[in-house]
Amino acid sequence: MISTANDLALQRLKNASPRFVDVKQAKDLLPDFDKYTILHAGPPIKYLDMCAPMQEAVHAALIYEDLAVDREDAKLLASSSKIKYSPCHSKGVVGPMTGVTSWSMPLLVVENTDYGNYAYSTINEGAGDVIRFGACTDNTIKRLKWIENTLAPCLKKVVDSYGGIDLTGIIAQAVTMGDELHMRNNASSRVFVYEIVSRLAQVNESEEFLEVIEFLTSRNDQFFLNFAMAANKSAADAASNIPGSSIVTAIARNGVEVGIKVSGLKDEWFTAPAPAVDGLYFSGFDENDSNPDLGDSAIMEVNGFGAFAMAAGPAIVQILGIENTSKAFELTEEMTKITHGEHFKYSVSTTNFSGLPLGIDVMKVIESNITPAITTAIAGKEPGVGMIGAGLSRVPYLVFDKAIRRFDEVVQELYEK
Amino acid sequence: MISTANDLALQRLKNASPRFVDVKQAKDLLPDFDKYTILHAGPPIKYLDMCAPMQEAVHAALIYEDLAVDREDAKLLASSSKIKYSPCHSKGVVGPMTGVTSWSMPLLVVENTDYGNYAYSTINEGAGDVIRFGACTDNTIKRLKWIENTLAPCLKKVVDSYGGIDLTGIIAQAVTMGDELHMRNNASSRVFVYEIVSRLAQVNESEEFLEVIEFLTSRNDQFFLNFAMAANKSAADAASNIPGSSIVTAIARNGVEVGIKVSGLKDEWFTAPAPAVDGLYFSGFDENDSNPDLGDSAIMEVNGFGAFAMAAGPAIVQILGIENTSKAFELTEEMTKITHGEHFKYSVSTTNFSGLPLGIDVMKVIESNITPAITTAIAGKEPGVGMIGAGLSRVPYLVFDKAIRRFDEVVQELYEK
Structure with missing residues (x-):
């Protein structure tokens, strides 16, 4: 039964056909959502328990929403009962790093x-003092407004004019171009611009186009990450809620805890303290400055990318502080030991077109004692500092230990029925 | 003495710093050139000896230059004594496939x-009925005129506004993105567009910009090849004419003969019949339809790219008709046996950042009996058919045998002085 359930989960992950179909504000998309609800990365957490960058991102969101006039005002409001907090994952959203998402923010809509x-x-x-790394400056708010009022409408016109843009093709190209698609989106971001730029120019006014194309091509190597995350969330959700399946459908970090979800265990989170990231720090920073693991972007690993796909992009070792590219091949090989199959749509040319290791099986993690690796950015623990490096983290064994115990109970119940 | 000379040649190849600095018509750039001179790929050849695609490309050039009214008229003129023919290489030019280059054609200017x-x-x-594959239709001429009157001025405005564009950075990025840069320029062409698109839009009228960006992003995966060829020609020329050096400074094919030049042997060509290409044919074609090896693009291999760089882009095997990517790694490894060093600027992430094998040494080819491999497009032997596949060729041993004999004589003379 478990094997059949896992086969079905794997099939859903494999068959996922993500299309970028719309750009709409969160308020027009999300269920059970209002202006006083703030979404965040990772498993559930209260405002007062959040890491400082996430709290500061909340402040920025409240100012952006005109619910607070400044940071002090925002702090008071954020800690009051007026504001409700939910994981992005609970609304079908995934957010990189702090993941803070609010009422007016435009969202990329991906249909599986x-x-x-x-x-x-x-x-x-893009880069700089951005909300995802916990910045809350005038510039942070100004950029969010520009994204809402200029970038989002321009992108919407493009996607409307195409009637949707297939993301599988872009992702497949990027995997042959050295992207593992979590920490390295250099190729995917360039391929995306290349695919849409002509249409972007055709369907928009010249002034808006000039602003948008300047933004897309300036220090914006991670632009495609959010598309890839939504694509993989759409795949993972399709593989969720399959009775008897031990396949992982979410890995997410809120900077304090890391949590996973398992297909056969519905919406339950299994959590442990978020680990430190072993990585390479930008000049002037070290591990004492770093926040524990943060962000929903580990949805990439759930679907075979990130650390699981390092063999496709071994150049990534340079920014992760790993000396030798052999580690990239070893990690992808290691991850095949905890996955249920291969992703036939995304193959690795450096290993003779083997598919990405796909479908993390809680049982295999327990049996092998191998935990999923994640390629990740490192956020400064002080708010506003931003990205201070990149590295590798491991999902703690504890979350799988908790999950397998619950899984055993649930499977037992299934058999008894 | 030979060793010192080869070290110097290698140093010149390594240190090459190609910058795209201008776009100008051939007439304003080339020495000893007039409207009745047609340049072609490969070693010297007479019109009547040319392969059919090259002859047809000459016809197209004569019509484009308003020297002939139609193909019949062009044939008569082409075979008359009025038209002189020279290898592109003799004027500092490199041309893909037929390489036919004439008086009014705009050229990319690369400064080392x-x-x-x-x-x-x-x-x-781009693709279609193009002069480089020997097409001579109304559309071929129309596109050449459009390149002269629209694309070239737009690109010139961009490069002028930057004061030159470094090509090393684009090439280095592309090598980490799976391009071997001869048959696969998918990444480099996208990176190039990404780098310039914002400026391209800023400095050009909207209408021209729209035409140009549509052209650049439509079936134009090889757009960057010509930049890369000029970049590598500029490196190879800097390494030329070093007394006592046995390093190869040109490999070029005219569709009938393949020729090489050697640094210590100045402008002398050493030739042999052009080989057939072992490859994968597009549907409906086979080796009976193919023209022997053609084009100056083997300048890529002279500088460590193409077949020498296949380990950087093993996905290329899919379009070359090679079953297993291990062949890509084997070929790069094999080419290290006939090269004098490594290219430190362009490293291969799949082999732990080893540099591209650089500087083909005629002596090593003779000693090892390993001849340089080339990744190449296959042209149909009938004019106008265009590209019918892609594959691998080998430079015939005979050209090295001829070169080493002459090299021995010349070195002997040097010692006697």
Whole structure:
């Protein structure tokens, strides 16, 4: 029974056909959502328990929403009972790093045409003092407004004019171009611009186009990450809620805890303290400055990308602080030991077109004592510092230990029925 | 003495710093050139000896230059004594496939800032009935005129506004993105567009910009090849004419003969019959339809790219008709046996950042009996058919045998002085 359930989960992950179909504000998309609800990365957490960058991102969101006039005002409101907090994942959203998502933010809408479900992500803000790394400056708010008022409408016109843009093709190209698609989106971001730029120019006014194309091509190597995250969330959601399946359908970090979800265990989170990230720090920073693991972007690993796909992009070792590219091949090989199959749509040319290791099986993690690796950015623990490096983390064994115990109970109940 | 000379040649190849600095018509750039001179790929050849695609490309050039009214008229003129023919290489030019280059054609100007020399190439025409594959239709001529009157001025405005564009950075990025840069320029062409698109829009009228960006992003995966060829020609020329050096400075094919040049042997060509290409044919074609090896693009292999760089882009095996990517790694490894060093600027992430094998040494080819491999497009032997596949060729041993004999004589003379 478990094996059949896992086969079905794997099939859903494999068959996912993500299409970028719309850009709409969160308020027009999300269920059980209002202006006083703030979404965040990772498993559930209260405002007072959040890491500082996430709290600061909440402040920025409240100012952006005109619910607070400044940071002090925002702090008071954020800690009051007026504001409700929910994981992005609970609304079909995935957000990189702090993941803070609010009422007016435009979201990328990705349809999984294979299964008919939808997933969402904010639009990547580029580099600098960005909300995803916990910045809350005038510039942070100004950029969010520009994304809402200029970038989002321009992108919407493009996607409307195409009637949707297939993301599988872009992702497949990027995997042959050295992207593992979590920490390295250099190729995918360039391929995306290349695919849409002509249409972007055709369907928009010249002034808006000039602003948008300047933004897309300036220090914006991670622009495609949010598309890829929503694509993989749409795949993972299709593989969720399959009775008897031990396949992982979410890995997410809120900077304090890391949590996973398992297909056969519905919406239950299994959590443990978020680990430190072993990585390479930008000049002037070290591990004492770093926040524990943060962000919903580990949805990439759930679907075979990130650390699981390092063999496709071994150049990534340079920014992760790993000396030798052999580690990239070893990690992908290691991850095949905890996955249920291979992703035939995304193959690795450096290993003779083997598919990405796909479908993390809680049982295999327990049996092998191998935990999923994640390629990830490192956020400064002080708010506003931003990205201070990149590295590798491991999902703690504890979350799988908790999950397998619950899984055993649930499977027992299934058999008894 | 030979070793020192080869070290110097290698140093010149390594230090080459190609910058795209201008776009100008051939007439304003080339020495000893007039409207009745037609340049072609490969070693010297007479019109009547040319392969059919090259002859047809000459006809197209004569019509494009308003020297002939139609193909019949062009045939008569082409075979008359009025038209002179020279290898592109003799004027600092490199041309893909037929390489046919004439008076009015705009050329990409690449400066090797390390050595101060210049090299040139035409602008890539994209896919379809193009002159480089020997097409001569109304559309071929129309596209050439459009390149002259619209694309070239737009690109010139961009490069002028930057004061030159470094090509090393684009090439280095592309090598980490799976391009071997001869048959696969998917990444480099996308990176190039990404780098310039914002400026391209800023400095051009909207209408021209729309036409140009549509052209650049439509079936134009090889657009960057011509930049890369000129870049490598500028490197190879800097490494030329070093007394006592046995390093190869040109490999070029005219569709009938393949020829090489050697640094210590100045401008002398050493030739042999052009080999057939072992490859994968598009549907409906086979080796009986193919023209022997053609084009100056083997300048890529002279500088460590193409077949020498297949380990950087093993996905290329799919379009070359090779079953297993291990062949890609084997070929790069094999080429290290006939090269004098490594290219430190362009490293291969799949093999732990080893540099591209650089500087083909005629002596090593003779000693090892390993001849340089080339990744190449296959042209139909009938004019106008165009590209019918892609594959691998080998430079015949005979050209090295001829070169080493002459090299021995010349070195002997040097010692006697």
